[in-house]
Every structure is written in structure tokens, then in C-alpha cells.
Amino acid sequence: MGDNLVMVLVWAIAHLFCGVYWTVSHLCMIYLTWNSSSYAMPLGALYGMFAWNIFQLVYARSWLTLIFSVVWACCELVLIFFTNRNLLRPDNPDFPSTAPCVKRCLIPISAIYFLLFVAFFLFAIPQLGEVILALAGAGLNVYLSGAFSLMLLSRGSCREQSQHVVFWKFGFNIITFLSLRFHQLRYLSIFVIVITFLLDLTYMWTLHRCYSKSTQSFELLSAPESPVNTNEQANSGGTSSD
Numbered sequence: 125m126g127d128n129l130v131m132v133l134v135w136a137i138a139h140l141f142c143g144v145y146w147t148v149s150h151l152c153m154i155y156l157t158w159n160s161s162s163y164a165m166p167l168g169a170l171y172g173m174f175a176w177n178i179f180q181l182v183y184a185r186s187w188l189t190l191i192f193s194v195v196w197a198c199c200e201l202v203l204i205f206f207t208n209r210n211l212l213r214p215d216n217p218d219f220p221s222t223a224p225c226v227k228r229c230l231i232p233i234s235a236i237y238f239l240l241f242v243a244f245f246l247f248a249i250p251q252l253g254e255v256i257l258a259l260a261g262a263g264l265n266v267y268l269s270g271a272f273s274l275m276l277l278s279r280g281s282c283r284e285q286s287q288h289v290v291f292w293k294f295g296f297n298i299i300t301f302l303s304l305r306f307h308q309l310r311y312l313s314i315f316v317i318v319i320t321f322l323l324d325l326t327y328m329w330t331l332h333r334c335y336s337k338s339t340q341s342f343e344l345l346s347a348p349e350s351p352v353n354t355n356e357q358a359n360s361g362g363t364s365s366d
Contacts, residue, residue, distance in 0.1 A: 136186075139188045141295075142296050143188065143191075143192035145292045145293070146292070146293070146296045147196065147199070148288075148292045149292040149293050150196060150200070150203070151199065152286055152288050152289045153165045153286075154202050156284045156286060156289075157203060157206040157210065157284065158206050161213050161217065162210055163206070163207040163210055163211070163218070163284060164203075164286070164289070165207070165268075166268065166272065166274070166275050167234055168267070169267055169271045170207065171204070171234050171241065172238075173196070173200055173264055173268070174197065175238055175241035176241070176257070177193050177196045177200065178197060178242070179245045179249070179257060180193040180257060181197065183249070183254050183257060208234075211227060211228075211231065217283065218279075245257075262320075263316070265297070265316075265320050266316060266319055266320050266323065269293075269320050272290065272327050273323060273326060273327045276327065276334065281334065282331055282335055285331060287328070290328050291328075294321075294325075294328070297317060297324065
């Protein structure tokens with residue numbers, strides 16, 4: 125009984141830290157999206173995560189899961205609102221080769237994408253059980269890690285991407301790895317989380333290089349080509365030579 129109590133306590137603490145880490149990541153992405161004309165979370169992963177959190181609400185097995193699912197679903201609703209607002213702005217820099225009329229269709233296309241996720245969960249949960257939520261959550265985590273890297277490469281810049289987001293996400297993955305409790309899925313879970321680690325490390329390294337290049341370019345543009353002498357400096361130089 126004592127061992128079970130310790131396991132429950134460890135799980136609760138790990139779940140709490142996971143929730144806090146992922147909530148901070150959401151808040152960072154909300155700020156980046158609200159404060160720009162672009163978006164910070166890849167569209168497909170955003171709508172997939174939103175659908176997943178809705179079903180987490182329905183099948184929550186603990187108060188912690190319920191509370192964090194509510195918080196994450198609300199954060200994702202805010203992200204969806206600001207993302208759609210920015211996609212409709214005339215100064216939106218995303219999808220530059222896409223016609224404005226086609227870009228406006230991204231919103232209903234994203235809604236269809238969300239409904240497909242909902243339909244998947246409605247079909248899969250009665251057939252496979254609630255364990256499909258754990259598998260889908262791990263799969264969406266891998267998808268999000270890959271989508272961040274693809275978004276960075278497609279933009280060719282670190283626009284609306286923050287190292288803080290991936291650091292918090294990385295911490296979330298570490299605690300998830302340490303708190304594995306589904307013994308029948310242990311090896312599959314380890315494999316999925318290792319893949320996520322590798323994708324996150326690749327994204328962190330690429331984003332760091334992108335920020336370093338941006339900083340170097342800014343310093344080169346800011347540095348004067350030659351020292352500028354004012355009249356006072358010229359006069360003082362002439363006086364000292366006399």
C-alpha cells in the first residue's frame with residue numbers, strides 16, 4: 125500500500141509539472157500570435173490538440189487532468205481566434221505565394237481538419253478504449269515537434285518562434301518520460317518520446333542557429349562602415365597637434 129501511495133504521489137507531482145510547463149508554452153504562443161501579424165503554433169497541430177483536449181475533458185480520470193484540459197482547451201481557443209484574425213490581415217506574411225481568396229479558405233479547411241479529428245476520436249474510443257487518447261496525445265506531440273521544424277524551414281526565419289516555447293515543451297517531455305505509468309505501453313511510449321526528444325533537439329539547434337544569424341546580420345547592419353568625425357573632434361585633433 126505504501127508503494128502504491130508513493131506512485132500516486134509521484135504521478136500527481138509529475139502531472140502537475142507537465143501541466144504547468146505545457147500551460148506556459150501555450151501562453152508564450154498566445155503572446156507571440158497576439159503581438160504580431162503571423163501565428164506561433166502550426167495550424168494542423170493546433171486543431172488536432174484542440175480536438176484532443178475536448179475528449180480529454182470528457183474522459184478525464186483525475187481533477188488535475190480535468191483542470192489542465194480546460195485550461196489548454198481555452199488557450200487553444202484563444203490561439204485559434206488570434207491565428208484566424210492574423211491570417212485575414214492584409215499584412216500577414218504567411219503563405220506569400222497563395223492568393224488572398226485561397227488564404228481565406230484556410231479557416232474552413234482548418235475547421236474540416238478539426239472535425240476529422242473529432243470523428244476519429246468518436247469512432248476510435250468506443251472501438252479501442254480510452255487508451256487511444258494516450259496514443260493520440262503522444263502522436264500529436266511528435267506531430268507538433270515535426271511541425272515546428274517544418275514551419276521554421278518554410279518561413280526561412282525565426283518569425284514568431286521563441287526558444288522559450290521549445291524549452292518549456294522539452295521540459296514537459298522529460299517529465300512525461302519520467303512518469304510513464306502505462307506498463308503495457310511502456311516500450312511504445314519510450315520509442316515515441318525518444319523520437320519527440322530528437323525532433324525537439326533538432327528544432328532547438330536550428331532555431332538557435334537562426335537566431336544567431338539574425339543577431340549577426342543585425343550587428344553588421346548597425347555597425348558603421350567607417351568612423352564618423354564631428355567638427356568638434358576635428359578641431360580638437362588640430363589643436364592637440366599644434
